[in-house]
Amino acid sequence: MALRRGFKSEASDLAEEVRGELGLSRFDRMDPFALARHLAVPVIPLSDLTATCSGAQYFLAVEPGTLSAVTVFEGVRRIVVHNDTHSPARQNSNVTHELAHGLLLHAPAPALDSATGCRDWNADHEEEADWLTGELLVTRPMALAVARGKFSRESAMERLGVSRKMLQWRINATGAAKQAAREADRFS
Numbered sequence: 671m672a673l674r675r676g677f678k679s680e681a682s683d684l685a686e687e688v689r690g691e692l693g694l695s696r697f698d699r700m701d702p703f704a705l706a707r708h709l710a711v712p713v714i715p716l717s718d719l720t721a722t723c724s725g726a727q728y729f730l731a732v733e734p735g736t737l738s739a740v741t742v743f744e745g746v747r748r749i750v751v752h753n754d755t756h757s758p759a760r761q762n763s764n765v766t767h768e769l770a771h772g773l774l775l776h777a778p779a780p781a782l783d784s785a786t787g788c789r790d791w792n793a794d795h796e797e798e799a800d801w802l803t804g805e806l807l808v809t810r811p812m813a814l815a816v817a818r819g820k821f822s823r824e825s826a827m828e829r830l831g832v833s834r835k836m837l838q839w840r841i842n843a844t845g846a847a848k849q850a851a852r853e854a855d856r857f858s
């Protein structure tokens with residue numbers, strides 16, 4: 671499975687544009703809740719739904735790991751419901767992922783396939799949304815700054831509100847690790 675040709679540079683441009691609209695420098699934290707307000711997408715914590723929806727209670731109490739976030743469509747309007755029992759770093763990535771689908775104009779798909787009852791899964795869309803999530807939360811220049819040792823991993827995680835896993839993935843996937851290693855070789 672690979673992202674289609676040209677997607678990464680489109681995603682990078684899109685992320686830069688969106689972060690710019692939010693007034694963020696390349697080293698600033700992107701708050702997905704601020705992005706949601708900017709996009710006029712309501713974000714509802716799953717715990718708010720427990721009083722009215724037994725399904726929500728199930729996800730929170732019985733299988734808290736199962737549901738991260740989901741986009742609900744009301745006509746063309748998107749609403750993001752997210753699991754607010756997850757760690758703040760995970761919530762940031764879960765909510766950004768859902769908003770990324772919207773930014774990429776992924777068409778609404780039913781969460782469940784009506785014929786089989788299974789989750790309808792578009793692997794290409796998921797991979798694209800994951801990639802754009804990374805671009806929005808950890809820019810390549812930021813990943814490079816961490817790989818060069820200008821920020822420690824801990825301070826970058828704190829600053830950006832992301833998990834160690836997300837940060838490390840970006841450092842590797844953007845080629846920042848390789849670039850920093852090459853530079854270190856050259857100057858040693």
Ligand SMILES: [Zn+2]
Pocket residue numbers: 767768771795796799
């Ligand atoms: Zn998704």
